[in-house]
Amino acid sequence: MANLNINIGRLQLKNPVMTASGTFGYGTEYSDFMDLSRIGGIFVKGTTLRERQGNPYPRMAETPSGMLNAVGLQNKGVDYFINHIYPTVKDIDTNIIVNVSGSTVEDYVETAEKLNSLEKIPAIELNISCPNVKEGGMAFGTSCLSAAQVVSSVRRVYKNELIVKLSPNVTDISEIALAVEAEGADSVSLINTLLGMAINIERRKPVLSTITGGLSGPAVKPVALRMVWQVAKAVKIPVIGLGGIMNAADAIEFMLAGASAIQIGTANFIDPTVSIKVVDGINEYLDRHGFQSVTEIIGALEI
Amino acid sequence: MANLNINIGRLQLKNPVMTASGTFGYGTEYSDFMDLSRIGGIFVKGTTLRERQGNPYPRMAETPSGMLNAVGLQNKGVDYFINHIYPTVKDIDTNIIVNVSGSTVEDYVETAEKLNSLEKIPAIELNISCPNVKEGGMAFGTSCLSAAQVVSSVRRVYKNELIVKLSPNVTDISEIALAVEAEGADSVSLINTLLGMAINIERRKPVLSTITGGLSGPAVKPVALRMVWQVAKAVKIPVIGLGGIMNAADAIEFMLAGASAIQIGTANFIDPTVSIKVVDGINEYLDRHGFQSVTEIIGALEI
Amino acid sequence: MKKFILDLKIKENRKLSDQYSLIILTSTEKLPEILPGQFAEVRIDGSSTTFLRRPLSIHYVDYEQNELWLLIQVVGDGTKRLAALKAEDSLNVILPLGNSYTEPETKSAKALLVGGGCGVAPLLYLGAHLKRSGFEVTFLLGARSKRDLLQLCEYERFGTVYTTTEDGTHGEQGFVTQHSLLNGSNFDYIYTCGPTPMMKAVARYAAKTKANCEVSLENTMACGIGACLCCVTDTINGHVCVCTEGPVFNITRLKWQI
Amino acid sequence: MKKFILDLKIKENRKLSDQYSLIILTSTEKLPEILPGQFAEVRIDGSSTTFLRRPLSIHYVDYEQNELWLLIQVVGDGTKRLAALKAEDSLNVILPLGNSYTEPETKSAKALLVGGGCGVAPLLYLGAHLKRSGFEVTFLLGARSKRDLLQLCEYERFGTVYTTTEDGTHGEQGFVTQHSLLNGSNFDYIYTCGPTPMMKAVARYAAKTKANCEVSLENTMACGIGACLCCVTDTINGHVCVCTEGPVFNITRLKWQI
């Protein structure tokens, strides 16, 4: 039994396996199937300053080895989270991390500020793939300038661990990673979904109500892994890798590429217990290869 | 039987189904399996000014619903093509289009110039996903400036139909499309492969000799379709769509999104006769929906 | 209700017609409690084009035989794989999911269960429940043609069965909502499942006759357990998940134009 | 040689051991001409993780019975699906692909066929060819253990069979290249297929004894027909495709350090 503990900055994980925002509810949805305390952390749903109804139906399309979603950040807002959800999740014996989303820099800042005070929320994950409504809807995370802007503003008010989640829909993701590192991000997570589309040819209409949506699942894994490798080479802060992880082998690929921890998203839908299996599989791999600690495989790719 | 004829600028296609560069050899590799004259065109291998050995083995990795390749433009050079290959392909009764690749603007220009004189080559496709060796290896197609530069230079010497093949590894592909349109591209084709990576966890090494490689196949289809839709809205020149097309339904999605024609790549490996089936399937769809001509479905998506 | 991930064993996979199959599943352990209207998320193995699980209604549960029935209509590769499963194969399911149909409040209430196409699936188990609770149950089942009206004898165990077919090969010709039964009788509770246009027509009839009406909605689902928020429908309370707050909705909650 | 895409029918799928299966295929039409050393690209259906075809050597062709044999070693999901195919199932193959082993030029030549693991597959058909052409054939087959030495009687039909096993459960203990046969006899032509380290050792022995030596290379293939250029190996003529200029190479053409 190797040592699976890992630290992401000040965030202490019992193992590097966490679940991705928007794919694991508030964790409680999965408690019938697994012991939530066995994983390193849970990234809860995208949370915004005010309640959002999200996008109209249909919001989902299956694609080859993946899916498109257009949920559109449906959530009841940060105050509801604090008053009604936080009490039900704060005693889960793992890290509960809130994914913070917004439409303006001010939104992010206010939401982060409110979460600052919650004792059992050790970190937030800034989802900078949201459209910046003041800048014509371009996602914050697609330019160094707007990414830096939102991170520096949030950094000023948020004292705990600040994870910035990068958008993959960019020419050079390490450039964005460097920009947010410079503004005080404690770590970065990647990737969010790739922008995709599907068409119903019989009806000659887009499948999703929003025309385009976010692609996730194993289809994106090669792209995600490449980006994690590029970012891990570029920055000094820890990197959390995700995108298409279905099993322990996939998770280990991300760690070898330089991720200190990983998140599992879409795979939860196919096997709600997959995260536990990934913990066990990583442990088995470490033992088989004679590693004492999971830290030994981070970035251990031989080029 | 609907009318499948379509024109891409001055290029006349008997139907919108063509095969993608690097996946169909010079066409002759497939002649045992199908009648090459039944498809609209064949994009032959990436051709460079001088012979290239390509990358070392291993060059390929299977991925979920896709594959990574790192062939690295292995080819015998444009002179060999002109003297030895052109004579064997020029009488195939379909459009033979040469995919032109290079490491410097001069490479592209010289190669295009040489192909200009070949009577039976009605068009070239400029592959601007190649690394620009004079600019630190950034792909030409990842900045408007270098994309425009190579296109304008080639445009000056190349008189026939100039198709520019766009790289999907960018923040905003319509920006690049507009830039090459402005420099005189007659049409654009997209997408080339997405940059990806795979790791062999037992050996702790990248699977590909080049570490990263190009992702193709159905995994990328949602991204390709989204980009075709974005570009078709942005430019006035015709768009050729590709990326993960496996069957007629996929091809029709691209046409509804705005593509005037499509290319089939990786699918040829799984079914060497797939392009013929796509021609037949498009025809069946047009008949079933009462369309007289394939032109009626181009961009016919109802939003 | 506690949800389970179970590997059930196929006891029998009965081809009912060209398009329909009845899968009878069993388990070495006692099947959990399942309510009428609930569904399962079924993992599809060995399909190169199917990635997500597939939601399927619980057609029937026979606790004596420890059997769970699924009624499958083959529409794509996922359901095709299910129809091809053989006895002794195993099937991974997550269940029970979603809410359920609610029983009438007064014991004397007359219940009409209206199903069309594959939408008849949950009504069998619902009919069995209602009958056991002492209600008078009437089924009104519609299909395109006689061969799509499946296992009527099963429904007859729990109530009177009326049918319509579009081609007139069984029962009255036309759609369920055109059946003559609807002119005479008066029902207090109407439960329906099937194509949306049919359910809307049923809802209209219910509204007109002031019957209580519950419909079971379909939706595209990724998780089936309320985690992804992909399966919303618009209600008077805003967007709610069909997989947790449904699939059964009282029509008064929906924003249907009826 | 003309290539074909064929839907062959499984006549029998014989499990030879834990890991190995012998698939006997047949066709309603006469099988095309196939040379020893050639291979097929096989489509894998019903695997959610297998996207590309899989290259498999032609193990044997029996034109009298119109049978084509494939020897499968289960290593991943693709080969697992193949091993699970049942009689009457169909299998889509592209064949014949690649070049072939070349016959010795002099009729008196003594041929040694050295195989290890699944690399024994093409040697059966090669042995049959060589014997038919009048050459003296000797097989030297290596495996980890007795149970991995498959169907030796088939090889015995065409030549003398020597074996080695790593655990000594059959033939001499050790690797093929340690077999005592290699001390005494002298062979003019050595043909080999198996793991690269084994083939390199065989090539070394061949170089030492001045025997002509042909090896069959494995490689990651996408198309199998020379279209994608994914399957290169480095030769004295630069990068060449294993699927068209190979899989069989004379060692003098390779850049192996031997």
Ligand SMILES: Cc1cc2nc3c(=O)[nH]c(=O)nc-3n(C[C@H](O)[C@H](O)[C@H](O)COP(=O)(O)OP(=O)(O)OC[C@H]3O[C@@H](n4cnc5c(N)ncnc54)[C@H](O)[C@@H]3O)c2cc1C
């Ligand atoms: C609560 C609920 C209960 C259902 N009960 C039954 C039942 O008892 N028996 C039955 O045969 N079918 C039932 N369905 C429908 C069934 O889920 C779909 O027919 C099935 O998912 C199609 O899968 P496929 O791979 O065969 O087809 P696909 O090739 O995936 O698609 C064929 C059609 O099915 C639709 N579809 C695809 N995926 C989903 C999905 N995840 N959710 C909903 N629709 C989808 C597509 O839009 C398409 O029109 C139910 C659906 C829901 C939501």
Ligand SMILES: Cc1cc2nc3c(=O)[nH]c(=O)nc-3n(C[C@H](O)[C@H](O)[C@H](O)COP(=O)(O)OP(=O)(O)OC[C@H]3O[C@@H](n4cnc5c(N)ncnc54)[C@H](O)[C@@H]3O)c2cc1C
């Ligand atoms: C010319 C040639 C002839 C062959 N003949 C035989 C034979 O007669 N019998 C036999 O059992 N096997 C043979 N192989 C090997 C066989 O192709 C692989 O074992 C098979 O592709 C693995 O598929 P999988 O899905 O079971 O395993 P995967 O899960 O895909 O992979 C398991 C292992 O096989 C390797 N592999 C995967 N895909 C390929 C590929 N396309 N080409 C080569 N290796 C791959 C992987 O690197 C991995 O180590 C031959 C290979 C070549 C190139």
Ligand SMILES: Cc1cc2nc3c(=O)[nH]c(=O)nc-3n(C[C@H](O)[C@H](O)[C@H](O)COP(=O)(O)O)c2cc1C
């Ligand atoms: C249904 C769904 C909802 C998602 N919601 C969010 C969200 O609210 N915030 C966020 O940062 N990412 C969200 N994501 C993205 C995932 O967290 C993850 O980055 C992405 O799905 C890639 O990982 P995967 O391939 O393992 O799913 C969502 C993804 C899915 C599939």
Ligand SMILES: Cc1cc2nc3c(=O)[nH]c(=O)nc-3n(C[C@H](O)[C@H](O)[C@H](O)COP(=O)(O)O)c2cc1C
């Ligand atoms: C093995 C392989 C080699 C390729 N070589 C080239 C090339 O030389 N030039 C080029 O522009 N694109 C090349 N491509 C990209 C394809 O032409 C196509 O853009 C891409 O594969 C996406 O389409 P697909 O998903 O249908 O394969 C290659 C793709 C593959 C798989």
Ligand code: FES
């Ligand atoms: S399907 Fe995921 S919330 Fe309903």
Ligand code: FES
């Ligand atoms: S596998 Fe495509 S060229 Fe050899």
